[in-house]
Amino acid sequence: MSIQIRNLTKNYDTEGTEPVCALSGAGLDIHSGDFVGVMGQTGCGKSTLMQLIAGLITPSEGSVVIDGMDIFSSSCDYSRLRSSVGVVFQYPESQLFETTVGKDVAFGLRHLPLEPKEKRERVRWALSSMGFDPDVIEDVSPLGLSGGERRRVAIAGILAVKPAYLLLDEPIAGLDPEGRIRFMDFLRARNEEGTTIIMISHNADCLAEYANRIIVLEAGRIIRDATPEELFCDVEWVHDHGLEVSQAAHLAARLRKDGWEIPPGVFRQNDLKDAILRTLPGVPEH
Numbered sequence: 467m468s469i470q471i472r473n474l475t476k477n478y479d480t481e482g483t484e485p486v487c488a489l490s491g492a493g494l495d496i497h498s499g500d501f502v503g504v505m506g507q508t509g510c511g512k513s514t515l516m517q518l519i520a521g522l523i524t525p526s527e528g529s530v531v532i533d534g535m536d537i538f539s540s541s542c543d544y545s546r547l548r549s550s551v552g553v554v555f556q557y558p559e560s561q562l563f564e565t566t567v568g569k570d571v572a573f574g575l576r577h578l579p580l581e582p583k584e585k586r587e588r589v590r591w592a593l594s595s596m597g598f599d600p601d602v603i604e605d606v607s608p609l610g611l612s613g614g615e616r617r618r619v620a621i622a623g624i625l626a627v628k629p630a631y632l633l634l635d636e637p638i639a640g641l642d643p644e645g646r647i648r649f650m651d652f653l654r655a656r657n658e659e660g661t662t663i664i665m666i667s668h669n670a671d672c673l674a675e676y677a678n679r680i681i682v683l684e685a686g687r688i689i690r691d692a693t694p695e696e697l698f699c700d701v702e703w704v705h706d707h708g709l710e711v712s713q714a715a716h717l718a719a720r721l722r723k724d725g726w727e728i729p730p731g732v733f734r735q736n737d738l739k740d741a742i743l744r745t746l747p748g749v750p751e752h
């Protein structure tokens with residue numbers, strides 16, 4: 467189980483002007499069980515890369531092979547692709563169009579070979595995973611929900627399909643801090659069960675805590691493929707490329723400059739807390 471991306475290039479045709487090169491020669495192997503974060507400045511090609519991996523747009527050059535399936539070949543089985551790759555778009559709330567929340571979440575299940583009872587259970591499971599009470603929300607019209615709620619409903623619709631690969635484009639942008647942690651913990655649980663996750667985010671703290679690998683894009687090119695530790699401990703490199711490291715990595719670097727004995731490799735909140743405690747006199751090791 468893997469995704470192999472080779473020489474992936476996308477030029478968008480624009481009327482009257484030069485085509486825009488959004489992605490250039492990207493090569494990447496994503497392994498089953500990965501939790502990959504994708505970072506990069508605005509306009510660097512992140513959404514383009516994700517839409518290509520999902521087969522939603524066609525490349526100008528290159529290939530994407532998912533579990534042996536060349537997704538741009540004429541023989542690609544699109545229904546298999548749709549059920550194994552789930553995509554949460556950058557603004558998923560605009561995808562809702564059914565008359566009730568329950569119908570909307572069930573939409574992606576309509577072609578899956580599941581009993582009606584299991585479909586209903588999946589809808590309820592996905593809604594509660596996104597923090598809703600299914601009894602309360604199922605029959606409500608999506609039109610009456612707030613933007614953040616609509617986003618959670620749209621994400622529930624993708625989760626209900628239980629895809630092997632979950633691609634998420636800025637999924638936490640509209641969530642409040644508590645909802646964000648709940649959602650990220652939920653993603654981690656799915657990842658531990660075997661779902662491969664690729665998540666675009668500007669939130670370095672979330673990627674530091676949850677991803678096992680981070681891809682950095684710049685002007686349509688993949689310029690780094692590293693563990694969160696390698697990336698976020700390379701504070702200068704990250705800043706030179708116009709990005710932020712996690713707050714813990716930032717603070718660790720700052721404290722070291724001020725003479726604190728913070729060991730290398732600290733980039734997560736808890737590790738920083740432990741490192742600070744260890745520098746304080748009289749605090750027992752634990």
Ligand SMILES: Nc1ncnc2c1ncn2[C@@H]1O[C@H](COP(=O)(O)OP(=O)(O)OP(=O)(O)O)[C@@H](O)[C@H]1O
Pocket residue numbers: 478479480486487488506507508509510511512513514515556
């Ligand atoms: N449909 C399109 N037609 C023309 N140009 C496009 C199209 N979609 C994207 N682009 C251009 O391609 C480049 C990459 O866009 P993309 O949306 O992939 O970036 P991004 O990294 O997701 O940005 P953001 O962080 O703002 O979401 C940008 O210059 C963008 O303007």
Ligand SMILES: [Mg+2]
Pocket residue numbers: 512513514556635
């Ligand atoms: Mg984008």
